[in-house]
Amino acid sequence: MSSNASDHPSQALATFAAELTFERIPDHVLRRAEDLMLDWLGSVLAARSARPVQAIQRFAEMMGPAEGPSEVLISRRTTSPVFAALVNAAASHYVEQDDVHNGSVFHPAAVVFAPALATAQALGASGAQLLTAVVAGYEVGIRVGEFLGRSHYRTFHTTATAGTLAAAAAVGRLLELTPAQMLHAFGSAGTQSAGVWEFLRDAADSKQLHCAHAAASGLMSAYLAKDGFTGAQHVLEGAQGLGVGMSTDADPARLVDGLGTRWTLAETSFKYHASCRHTHPAADALLQVMRREQLQQGDIARVVTHVHQGAIDVLGRVVVPTTVHQGKFSMGTVLGLIAVHGRAGLTEFDRDYLAPEVAAFRDKVMMELDREVDTAYPARWIGKVSVTTTDGRTFSGRVDEPKGDPGNTLSRAEIEDKMKRLAAYGDAATPQEAQTLCDGIWSLAAAPRVGRLLA
Amino acid sequence: MSSNASDHPSQALATFAAELTFERIPDHVLRRAEDLMLDWLGSVLAARSARPVQAIQRFAEMMGPAEGPSEVLISRRTTSPVFAALVNAAASHYVEQDDVHNGSVFHPAAVVFAPALATAQALGASGAQLLTAVVAGYEVGIRVGEFLGRSHYRTFHTTATAGTLAAAAAVGRLLELTPAQMLHAFGSAGTQSAGVWEFLRDAADSKQLHCAHAAASGLMSAYLAKDGFTGAQHVLEGAQGLGVGMSTDADPARLVDGLGTRWTLAETSFKYHASCRHTHPAADALLQVMRREQLQQGDIARVVTHVHQGAIDVLGRVVVPTTVHQGKFSMGTVLGLIAVHGRAGLTEFDRDYLAPEVAAFRDKVMMELDREVDTAYPARWIGKVSVTTTDGRTFSGRVDEPKGDPGNTLSRAEIEDKMKRLAAYGDAATPQEAQTLCDGIWSLAAAPRVGRLLA
Known part of the structure; x- marks a missing residue:
């Protein structure tokens, strides 16, 4: 200096x-x-x-x-x-x-x-x-x-x-x-x-x-x-x-x-997603599992998101959202939109935050405090999910940086989109x-x- | 309430x-x-x-x-x-x-x-x-x-x-x-x-x-x-x-x-005056004495201003001002303008803050800490001066509120002026x-x- x-x-x-x-x-x-x-x-x-x-x-x-x-x-x-x-x-x-x-x-x-x-x-x-x-x-x-x-x-x-x-x-x-x-x-x-x-x-x-x-x-x-x-x-x-x-x-x-x-x-x-940032790591991890395992929303019986305490503090209050804004703070709603539409953008929120299939998916999602994720936060926002299918299989998803962060940035095609x-x-x-x-x-x-x- | x-x-x-x-x-x-x-x-x-x-x-x-x-x-x-x-x-x-x-x-x-x-x-x-x-x-x-x-x-x-x-x-x-x-x-x-x-x-x-x-x-x-x-x-x-x-x-x-x-x-x-507010009580008290006793500036040998500590802290640094702005923080200069012109306005400062008769008067002015004035401050800004004439008389001046304060406000003629x-x-x-x-x-x-x- x-x-x-x-x-x-x-x-x-x-x-x-x-x-x-x-x-x-x-x-x-x-x-x-x-x-x-x-x-x-x-x-x-x-x-x-x-x-x-x-x-x-x-x-x-x-x-x-x-x-x-x-x-x-x-x-x-x-x-x-x-x-x-x-x-x-x-x-x-x-x-x-x-x-x-x-x-x-x-x-x-x-x-x-x-x-x-x-x-x-x-x-x-x-x-x-x-x-x-x-x-x-x-x-x-x-x-x-x-x-x-x-x-x-x-x-x-x-x-x-x-x-x-x-x-x-x-x-x-x-x-x-x-x-x-x-x-x-x-x-x-x-x-x-x-x-x-x-x-x-x-x-x-x-x-x-x-x-x-x-x-x-x-x-x-x-x-x-x-x-x-x-x-x-x-x-x-x-x-x-x-x-x-x-x-x-x-x-x-x-x-x-x-x-x-x-x-x-x-x-x-x-x-990347139009929701509260605390939902992003889990949303990315779910998307990863669904793409990798070629799952549809109907194939999924249960999602456990392994999160930091801050996510539980901020998101835990919203069970059934009554406004679009609340929907953006509902982990289940966000994951429901991801599962149904493959994205949780402004349009999806406005139109479908209470749609039956999104609401049904919402009720399959829960949050659990995860020691590793919580320790890494806020320097790193790790996303971890455990997805259980209707036929009894369980898959893990993990992202070490949520989509949009510098180490996992958007491509120009994604930015244009x-x-x-x-x-x-x-x-x-x-x-x-x-x-x-x-x-x-x-x-x-x-x-x-x-x-x-x-x- | x-x-x-x-x-x-x-x-x-x-x-x-x-x-x-x-x-x-x-x-x-x-x-x-x-x-x-x-x-x-x-x-x-x-x-x-x-x-x-x-x-x-x-x-x-x-x-x-x-x-x-x-x-x-x-x-x-x-x-x-x-x-x-x-x-x-x-x-x-x-x-x-x-x-x-x-x-x-x-x-x-x-x-x-x-x-x-x-x-x-x-x-x-x-x-x-x-x-x-x-x-x-x-x-x-x-x-x-x-x-x-x-x-x-x-x-x-x-x-x-x-x-x-x-x-x-x-x-x-x-x-x-x-x-x-x-x-x-x-x-x-x-x-x-x-x-x-x-x-x-x-x-x-x-x-x-x-x-x-x-x-x-x-x-x-x-x-x-x-x-x-x-x-x-x-x-x-x-x-x-x-x-x-x-x-x-x-x-x-x-x-x-x-x-x-x-x-x-x-x-x-x-x-009322175009100077630092800490000079106002003394300026008013000097003006009072000069009017009451019909003194001209040449009649005055010495002015002691009895002030609060804050005035000494703020004004004590300026002995001989080198800018108009400093002149506004010089007790002697302010009192000099008052003595020579009967006022210390923007025009007087710009033109005469270093004029010989103002400078001569400046050197006759001193500040002394006054217990009563200091105790009353800042609720009341009392002005007290002791004016000694060249023929050896001493007069006291006192104002309990500086000119312009609510209890000693300006007349409409003064405001117009x-x-x-x-x-x-x-x-x-x-x-x-x-x-x-x-x-x-x-x-x-x-x-x-x-x-x-x-x-």
Whole structure:
């Protein structure tokens, strides 16, 4: 670690973000950035008709210019960058299918892509410039999330708080901020960091607002810095900074952990099933058994899922779900959808979470605490199932990383498939448009100019 | 206290704000609201050319509509409510001449008037509706500041954090939110509460951003609530709310303290001198002696100011100021301006903080710790001076409340005079326009419609 990195870690991080070039980013990281962007587009499109997202869209239409250089993906209108960022970010997280970085419990796509895309469109930036900015946003946001730590996450929604800095880094890179300007942008973004979990108790709409706020505030911070507006030099690690104010275990060393060698973007997980993450390892293990043994749902008499205590704590409360949302927290329902349809996506949940054959399968599923699985958690999310057939055979299934995690990531075909399903779910793009989006993202690195995605 | 007030204080506060009517507000509170509004206008106009304010103005012009129903006072352009609120709020606090509520250490004008005015102009609201909304904003913001407490203020800038709720309350009242909608607006505003003191270390521009952010976020929260967007029901006092996340001595009882009988707006102080508040009591006491004894500056050989320890801590560092800002923290310089000019306003500081006669007077001033003054602080800011003349006489001066505090408030003539000086300082309005502004505010309660203030 350089002396700068230990003496002034937020400056080192800002300098890294400002000086990051396309050429310095490893190929696999760039390819993963493209994967994540296409995956993010699906999440945005799926939320097109969601009530809280539409409320934010209407606010943007009332307050913002009626046209501009940046695209609101769900309305197909254009406006200024800050409002496009606001609305697209609000849509990013709604269906809870966007990516997650496990270590920081931070959803980078939700706060990085919307402001980066809006700014790139406004500037006429190239695809390579956009991808570079996105990588800067991920690397900054994830490290800020890790810096803020577990104590922060108890009260604060890290995607909202670290999100302002992630957005500022991405937009700042597109604006070609100097390292000094980038640090000013961090100061302005950090002093707008906000978002508490209290809304969960009431199932209120704040999650959409959190993403929108982070994206818009971070974008504003970067634009202001470009214009000479100054910010705190140590907004993260200073004596009256975010670490002191919003955490009790903030660790400045995390801000610079492996800068330039460790690519946290590539550690980011895709969400594969549309259910609570605690159900994913067992769902994957069941799918493995059914495919390997060529079982149909009717062949199965009983499934025992061997799980960590956290899964029992979170999922144990739902026996018979009464809402789609509860269905996503019912291990039996999730495994029932997997057994019947081979997947548990948004469409399957909406349509079939109470379908007779799914409900019948649900009652065959139980959870048992497993010592090995529980010990490995949360560093590893191991999936183990024991499947007993109606004719008395028993099969074991095991996955060491749930589908979507970096060691078991999605193929491009799977990412395309997920995106197309999400776009269709939101009735937000025709199949042909969805295919055009895929092709556009896969060739983004070579695009001389980021144009409209859905013209 | 009603059961609602003790069980769910934020709901009681939201209900109060939503149901507040013009008729229920005592006359002296309405008159003081007018006083505060005129005082606020002076602060905004004085900041017209300030670099950080202009940066935020340029951002608004780049991102917002080029015209609209709401007035940007410093540019004389119009735009949508959120951008007018953003820019006018950014200007409010720059010259540090705006009002302050001592108990909550909260500057209400800076975050209430800008969003309220912008919304009132957009809705075609009456003057009475605007004043009612302003009172709602003050009563909410001050109580939220008191709720967050002293521990909060150590790291967080209360004007920024409580400011989002103050702005939401004012705008929400204009939008005629129901009590339930107002509580949703509080949830959205609270989960955008942000702003840390770290920028002070670098003299960065964040204070302007804090006011802008609070005003815009609060306004957005109220508009979203009107459109059905939901927020946390206990964002302040809940288990994962602001009190837990951003304070260690949050006291929910303060949220409802004297609701409807105690008018905290009337407890708000005007800033009379343009210097650090710790110099004000002595400045007032010196002015008292000089007027009473008809002394000129040349008659004075020595001034001993009898002060509290905090004044020595804050002011003791500056002996010979090298910047205007340092001059505002130099007791001798402040008293020198008072002695030479009879006032220590922005103009006097800019022009004469190092003028020979001011510097000569500066060296005649000393501070001494006074037990009575120190014991009374911070509940009371007593000013005591001993003035020795060149012909050997000694006079004592004493003020029990500094000029501008509720018990020693400014007359309307003094408020007009201060506003006109500030407008002239910012070169932002002609004397005739300034007079028109005064007349407009004094007759605001009867205005059927809040039009443009500077047409």
